[in-house]
Amino acid sequence: MHIQRTLFGVFLVAFLSLLFFTVLAYFNLKENDAIDRQEKISLRVLKSIENLYNNLQDIEEGTTTFLASGQQTSLVQYKAGILRYPRHLQALQQAGVTDNQEIAQIKSIAARTTTFTQAAATLVSQANNAPSKPNLSSLHLKNQLAEIKTLVHKVEEKERSVLHFADADSAERTQRMFATFATFSAIMFIFFIATYWLINKHLANRSRTAKALKEKEQIFSSLFYKSPTMLSLVDAATGKILDTNDNALGFFSHTREQVIGKSAESAGIFIDNSARQALVEQLTQNQKVKGFEMQVKANGRIRDVLYNIEKVLLNNQECLLLAFEDITDRKIADRKLKESEALFSQIFFKSPIMKCISEAETGVYLEVNDNYAEFFGYEKDEFIGKTSAELNIWKRVEDRPLLIRTLRDKGTFRSLELEARTKSGEIRYISAHADLVNLDGRECLVTAFVDINEKKEADELLKGLNVSLEKNLAARIKEISDYKYALDQSAIVAIADRNKNLIYANDNFCALSGFSKEELLGQSHRINDAVYHSEEFYEKMWETLYSGNIWKGEIKNMAKSGATYWTANTIVPIKDETGAPHQFLVIRWDITAEKEAESALLQAFKELEKSESRLKEAQALSHLGSWEYNLATGETIWSEEIYRILDTTPAQTAPTFLSFMQFIHPEDVDRVKEMVKDTLASSTATSCHFDCRIVRRNGDTRYLYHEFEKEPNQLGLREKLVGIVQDVTQERLDQMEKERITADLLQRNKDLEQFAYIVSHNLRAPVANIIGLSNLTKTLSPENPLFHKSMEGLRTSVDKLDEVIIDLNNVLQVRQEVNERKEQVDLNQLVEDIRSMTSSVMAKEKVSIKTDFSDLEKIYTIKSYLHSIFSNLISNSIKYRQSNQKPAIEIMGSRKDGKNIITFRDNGLGIDLKSHQHKIFGLYKRFHFHTDGKGMGLFMVKTQVEALGGRIHVQSELNQGTEFSIEFEETHP
Template identity: 30%
Template sequence: MERNTEEVKFLYFTSGIIDELALFNQVFGDKAKMLETQIVTNIEDFDDELRKDPADVILIDHTASFNHSELALIIMQRNGLDIPLILLIDEGSEEEAIGFLSKGVDDYIFLDRPYRLPISVRKIRKKYFFKAEKEVVLQQLREKSSKLQTAQRIAKLGYWEKDMESHDLFWTDEVYRIWGRNKDSYTPTFESFVQSIHPGDKERFLSENDAAVAGLRSMDFEYRIILPDGRIKWVHERGALSFTESGRRVFEGTVQDITEEKLNSQKLVTNESRILGILKSQTNYLIRVDLEGNYSYCNEKFTQDFKWIFSDQNLIGKPALSSVKESSHSQLKDIFYKCLSQPNNVVQAQIEKLQEEGGEKFTIWDFVCLTDAEGTPVEIQGVGIDIMDRVEVEQNLVESNKRYELVTKATSDAIYDWDCLTGEILWSSNYSRLFGYSEDLAPTNIDSWFAKVHPEDAHVYSELTKILEGTTNFWQVEYRYRRSNGNYAHVLEKGTIVRNEAGQAVRMVGAIQDITDRKEAMQKLMRSESRHKGIIQSQTNYVIRIDLEGKYSYCNEKFFQDYAWIYGGNLIGENSLDSVMNYHHDRLAEVSKKCLANPGQVFQVEVDKPGINNTVKTTLWDMIFLAYSSSQKEELQCVGIDITDRVKAEKDNLFQANLLDKIGQAVIATDNEGLITYWNKAATEMYGWSRKEVLGRNILRFTLSSKSREKGKEILDAMKQGRSWSGELFVRRKDGSAFPALITDSPFFDESGKFGGFIGVSSDITERKKANDKMLELNQNLRNYTNELVTANKGLEQFSYIVSHNLRAPVANILGLGELISSGDYSEDLKQQLLQEVISNVKRLDSVITDLNDILQVKVGMSEKKEKVSLEGLVESITLGISRALDQDKIEIRTNFSEVPEFNAPKSYLHSIFSNLISNSIKYRRPGVELVLEVNSRKGNDKTIFEFCDNGMGIDLEKKGNQIFGLYKRFHNHVEGKGMGLFMVKTQVELLGGVINVYSRVNEGTRFVLEFKNEGTQIIEDEKRTAVFPG
C-alpha cells in the first residue's frame, strides 16, 4: 500500500559523520517529524533493512571517505528491488555520480545544497508512480484485448476494411481463422479473396459488392468459401462505405462464420418437418408411458440417447422421470395429469432431459393420452425432438444483436432507420448523446424531425422530397439542427434509400454526424482570409506586383490612386518603368536582378516617381522575388511608402495564398495513456516518421524533445482532468533534431466520462521564430513591422532634424563669410576679422558633428560586455574627479546602496548615466543654498530602481516637461552647457531596457527615477517554493 506523500520512509546509508537529524530538520522543517528515517552505517545493516521492510526512498552517502554505492546497487538488484535511489555527494564526487545514473541511480544531490532533496524525491516518486500505474493499465488493456479476441473467436465474427484509394485489405485475426490462413505468411488482396469464393456464389457476390462500393446499398450477403484444405464454409458478410476522420474513403464491415448456424438451421427445418411424420419415420423420439409412469415403449433414437442412465441399458419398465432433470419433474407430472383429463388432446411442452456428457438436453414434446375402444386411458404417448441446435442458433442470434448494439454505441454518429411508407423513424442511442434529447423526446416521424431543423435551412425538406421522388439512392446534406438546450449544431447527414421493384422509396437508413467544430474552424479560416485580403486593400502603403517582362500584374488602391494618371487610368499590363524617373531606371534594374538571383530575399531601394503637376515623389520600396510553382507566373512583389513628406509607412504584407496553402498542421490522436492512435500526412511531413512507425508508440517519448517531456507529462495530467492546453513546446524529428512547435491539445471522454485520450494539432513555428530573430522579415505580423517602421521613421526624422537644424546655421555662416572674403575688397584687418568668424563657425560645426558622433556611438557601446558594477565604487570614482569643486562649494552627496549594492551593465554606460545626473545637480544648484544630493538604489516588483534627489533650482514641468530630455535643450543660462547630458542619459537608459522619469518643482529640487527590469530569475527560491516538503 502506498504511503501518504508526507509519510515517506527513508533508508539512509551513511558514514555517520553527517548530523542526519539536523540535515532532515533543515530540509523538511516542521514536516521532518512526520518522516520515518532508518539510518544504517554498514553494508550488513543495509542488507537487513532491505529484507525487513523496503523503504520508499534510499539515500546513500557517496563521498571520498564513504563509497559503498556500487555494492549497495548490487544488493538491491540481487533482491529484485526497484526503489528510488539518491546519492548525496561532495564536490569531488560528481563525475562518479554521473556514471551511476546509467546503473540505476535516479539522482544525486550535493551535501551543501540539501534543499533540492524534496524536489528530487517528488519528481522521482512521481516517475515511479506513473511507471507502476502504466504497467497496471497496460495489463488491463492486454486483458481487455484478450477478452475481445476471445469474444470474436466465440462469435466467429471478424472485422475487415478496404482502402478505396490504395485497395489495401485489412483483416482482424478472426477473419484469418475463418479463411484458414496464417496471418504471418498470407497477405490478403481483393483478387485472392475473390478466388476463395465458391464458384456457385462468386458472380452474385461480385454484383452485391459492386453495388455496395457504388453506394447503391449496403453489403449484406451470405456465400460459401473454399478453404485451402478444400473444406467449404458458409459466411455472412455485412459492409458499407464510410469515411475516416481524415476524409479517407473506406469500405468496411464484418464477416461471420455461419457454417454451424446454416447447418443447424437446415437441421431445424428437417426436425420440425419430422414432427408431422414422426410416426412413419421413427427418426425422432417416440415413447409411451403406462399409467404407472413407467416406459412401456421407446424407439431406437430415444433408446440410444438415454439407455446410459441404467446399468442394464434397458428402459422398458423404468420410471419415465429418470431421464428428466429434477427441475422439470413437477412440470412433467402436470402434463401427465392434464393428458389423462383430456384424452386425445395434444399437449406440447419443452422438457430438459439429462445428457450423458453432463448438462441438459433441450427437447420439445407432443403428448397425447391413448385410450381403448371404450375411451378409457391406457397410455401416454410422446413424440419429441432434440432442439439443442435451435437453442444454440437462438443464443447466437441474441449475441449477434448485442454485438450490433455495441457497434452502434461505438460510433459517434446518430444512426436512423426511416420507414418511408409508415413515416416511423427509429434512432440509435447516440441521438440522445449528440443532441441532448431523452429517448421519449426523439422525433418519431419526418415532421417532428423537420421541426428541429434551422428555419434558414428549410430547403433541406424540399431537397429530400425530390430525392425520394427521383431515382437517386444516396442522400447527403449539411444543415443546422437544434439541440435540447436551444443551440444549433452543424450536422452532416448521409443516407441510403431502399426502393421496391416499382422504384418507390420504402426505407431510408443513414447517419447524422456533428460537424460543428469543423464548421466553426472553417468559418474562422474564411474570416481570416477575408481580413487578409482587406488588409492589403485598406493599407496606406503601395503594394504592386510586376511580372518578368516588367509589366504591372497587380496594384492596390493606394498605388492606383497616386499613379494611374500616368497611364491614362489603367495600370495592369503596362510598363512599370514609365512610373519611374529616368535617372533611377538603372538603379531599379540592378535591384531587380538581385531579387531574381535571390528568391525570397528582401532588397530595399529608394526610387523617385513622377507626381501630379510636374512634381517628384520620393518613395522607399521593399522588393522580393516570388518563385511560385510551375502553374503560376513568377513575379516581383514590391511594397513602398511615400517618404516625400515623411508619411508613416506600413510593412509589406506577404500573406500570399500559395504560402497559406503550404502551411500544414499536424494532427495526432492518442489513447488515455498517450499511445498514438492517429497520425496524419502533415505530421509525417513535420516529424519525419511514417504512420506505421508511430502507431502504438508513446507520444511523449516519441515526439517531445528531452527538455519538454516533463512539461508534456504535466499537460497529459491536466487533460485527464478535462483541461485543454495551448502553447509552444520543443519537439523532435525522426533525425533527432529539435524544433519549436505551436501545439493545441484537447482531451476527449467516453460516454461514462472516462478520459479516452486527446487530439493534438501542431504547427512548425521554426521559421516564425527565425523571422522574429531577424526583425520579423517578411512574416505575417503586419502590426509589429508597422511599429518597427514607425520607430525607424521617427528616429530618422529626429536625426534629420538634428542634422538640418544644428548644421544649417554654421554652414550658412561659413558660406556667407566665404563669399564676402572672396568677392569684396576689404582691408587686411577686416579680412582677418572675417577669417576669425569663419574659424569660429568651423569650430561650432566641428562641435555639432562631434556631438552627433557621440550620439551615434551610444548604440555601439551596447556591444561592451556586461559586468557587475559596484555602485559605491562608481560614485566614488566620479566624485574623485570633482573633489575640489565639492569641497569649495560645500556640496554633500549622500548614497545608500544597501538593497542593491551592484548592478549588471556595461560599466561605461553606467558611469556616463551617473556622471551626467550628478553633474546636472551640481550645475543647477540654488545660489546660496548648500547642495544636498541623495543617490539611492532599491528593489521594486521585478525591478531595480535608482533615485537621484537634489534640493537645487528645479524645473517648471508644466511649461518645459516635454523638452527635458531633448537634444540641445537648456533651461538655465547662468552656467555653461550644450543641453546634451539628459538627452544622453535617456538614450543610454532606454538602450539598457530601462525608463527614466523626472519629478521637479521650481526652487524646491528635482528627483530623477530610473527603473530597470531584473534580468535573472530567483531559481533557488522557486525550487524551495515548489518543494514537496516546504520547510
C-alpha cells in the first residue's frame, strides 16, 4: 500500500511538472510571437519611412533643378516623385504602429509632406507659366524638407530602439527558459532517483518483514507455552479458555484437559467477585486491562496476581490474551520496602543535617533533603537529574573525584572540610561525612554535610584579630622602644621600685655618676646623694610621688669620684591596677653647666660691678642685662644688653618701669605688676625673681628671667633696687621641648598601660572563650545540641572581641587625628546643636541646660573633638540622673591667666571619688550599673581633651552631682 501511494505521488508530480513546463513554454512562445510582430511593424515603418523620405528628396531635387535650369529631365524626376509619393505615405500610415507618440509623429509627417508637395507643385506651375522669371522660393522648400527629415529621424530612432530592446529581451528570455529547463531537468532526475531508492528500500523492508513474521509465527508457539509468564487465551464472546501455557497450569495445579473449553469462573479461582467485576468493567471500557491486581485461589492458597489483558484477532476470531503474574512475594517485599522507605524518609528527609544521594561515577543527583536544597538556595527539583558540576557546587572541581578516591581507598571518611558554592555564588565551608553504597545496581555516594561556615569565619576572625593584635602590640612596643631609645640617648633615665631602690639605670646615668649598672641596681636612689638637700626636701618629694602626682625639681648629686653635679629631675609614679604607685620613672638632665653659669654670673655681677666694660662683655655673652632703680629719686639705669634684649635703643625707649612694662606680653602684665608690687610693699622680702614673656618691636616673643633685690644705704634703709634681666628663650624652648617629650612619654606610657590592661582583661576572656569553644566543637558531632550552643557562644565571644577592637581603634584614631584642622567654635551654637540632636531625650527626661558664655563666646580648636566632649558629658549627666529630680545642667566658659576654662555642673548621682579617684577616667570603668554603658565616655573625654592640649579635673560627691573643669591654652588662628 505504501509503495502504491509512492508511485501515485511520483506520477502526480511528473504530470504536474509537465503541465507546469507546458504552460511556461506557451507563455514564452506567446511573448516571443508578440516580439516578432513588433519587430515586423518596426521593419515596415523603417522601410516605408525611408522610401517616403527618398521620394521627397527626389521631388525636392527635381523641383529645385527645374527651377534653376528649366531642364525637362528634372521635370520628369519631379513628376515621377509626385506619382510615387501617395503609395509610400500610405505604406507608412498602414505599418501598424501602436505607440501614441509615434502615431502623432507620423501624422505630423503626413501633414508636412502634403504641404511640401503642394509647395513643390506651385513652384513648378509658376516656372511653367513664366519661365523667364526666376523663382526664389526653392529655399523655403528645402526648409520644409529639413523639418520633415527631423521628424523622420525621431521615428527611425524610436523603431531602432524597439528593435534593440526586442533583441535583448528575446535573448534574455531564451536564456532564462533554458536555465529553467535545466534546473527542472536536474530536479526531476534527483526526484526519480530518490523515488527509485525509496521504493527499492520499501520492497526490501517488506521482504524482511515477511520473513520475520514467518519466523515469529514459528516461535510464537514456543514463546506461548514456554513463557515464564502465565498466559491464557480466552474466547472473548463465550469466556471459555481456548488455551493456556504450562506455567499457568502449574500455578493453579490443573491439567490442560481440566481447563480447555471451560470458563475461569467455573474453575473457582476468584475470591472477590467485586474485584472480578471491576476487571470486566475495565476491559469493557478500555478494551484492555493493564496492571490490575487481585487475589485468586491457587493450589489451596490465596495469592496476589497482577493481570494484563489484550484483545487479539486469531483466525478472524476475537480473543483475549491474559498474562498474569504471581506478585505475592513482591507485595510482601513492597510492604517491607515501604516500611523501610518510611524509616529512610524520616532519617533522610527530616534530618536537620544536609544530606544527598548521587551517582558515584557521573555525579547525577538522585535525591536531596530539604535542608540540603535550602542551604544551596535551590529547589529540590533543580537538583534531581543534574550533576554537581552543572550546578557549579564545588569551589574546587577536583574535590568530588578526590572524595570518591578516598572512599574507595579507605572505605569511609568523617569531617572532611570542603568549600561549596551556593546558587547566589557565595562560598561556604562545610564538613562532609560520606559512604559509597550500591542502590539498584548502581554505585552511589551518600553524603551528609554540616555547615561550618560560621566556625570558619570565627576561626579566620580570631586569626585575623590575633595577627592584628600582634601587629598593634609590636607597633606599640616598637614605638615605646623608639621613645625609650630617644630618651636614653638624650636624658638620664632610672626606675626605682616602691621601696625606692633602683631597678633600671641607662648608660647616661652610669656615665654621669661614675657607677656601673651592677653597682646601681638594687641600691637606694640616694646612692649618689651629695648631702646637699634636707630630709624635709626628700620627704615632700616622696609625699608628692606616693600621692600619685609627678614631681619636678633640681637635685645636687655626687658622682662615685666625689665630684658634684646638678640635675633637673622629672619623676613619674607608675601605678598598678589599684591605682597605687609601684614604680617610679626618673628622667634627668644634667644642668651642672647652667648652675655653674648662673653662679658664675651672679658672682661676676658682684665682682664686675665696678668694671663696666667687663660687665657688658659678660652680659652680652650670657644675654644678661642689669638695671638699677633709685627709690628716692626715681632714676633708672639700664645696661646696653637690656636694650638689645628688648630690640630697642635709648633714643626709642626711656629707661623706666612703665616703658619696660610696655614690652611685657599682655597675658603676663598683671602677674608681673602684682609680684613687683607685693615685693616692694613687703617689709621682709628683700628680693624677687620671676619669669615672663616680652613682645619685641619686630613681633618676636622672647622668654626672660628677672631677679632683683633691695639694697640698703648706710642707714639700713632700702633706697635702691638692683636687678638683672636674662634672655632665657633658648633654654626655655629646650625645657619646653624636654617637657613635651616627657609628657608625650608619660601619655604613651599611660596608653601602653591601658593597652596592656585591655589585652590582659578585656581581650583575654573572649579569646579564652573562643579557644575553649573551638576545641569543644571539634569533639562534638553536628547533631549534638551542645554543638549549636557552642557555636552561639563562639559568635557571642567573637562579637565581644570585635567590640574591644573597635574601641581600641577609636582610641587610636583620636591620637592620630590631632592634626585635624582647627576653627573658631561658637560655644552657644555648639550646645544648641547638641540640644537639637537630643531633643526627644531631653523632652522625655525634662532636662534643663543653662549656659553662660559671656566671658568665653568662642574657642579656637577642633570642632569635632569639642562636640564629642560636650556630647559625652551632657549624655552622662542625663544617663546618671537622680530619679527624684529633674536633670539640671550648667555649662559656663571663662578666661583666666591665659587659659580658656569650661565648667560642666549637674545634679546627678555623683561619684565616690575616695573609692574611684584613680580610675575615674579609665577605660571600661563604670560607677553606676542601673543603666546600659560600656565605660568609654569619660575615657574618650579625657583622651580628646589631652589630644587638644588641655586638662580635665573632676569634683563630685554621691547624690550631690558632679562638676568637670576643662582647661585649654588660649590659642588664636
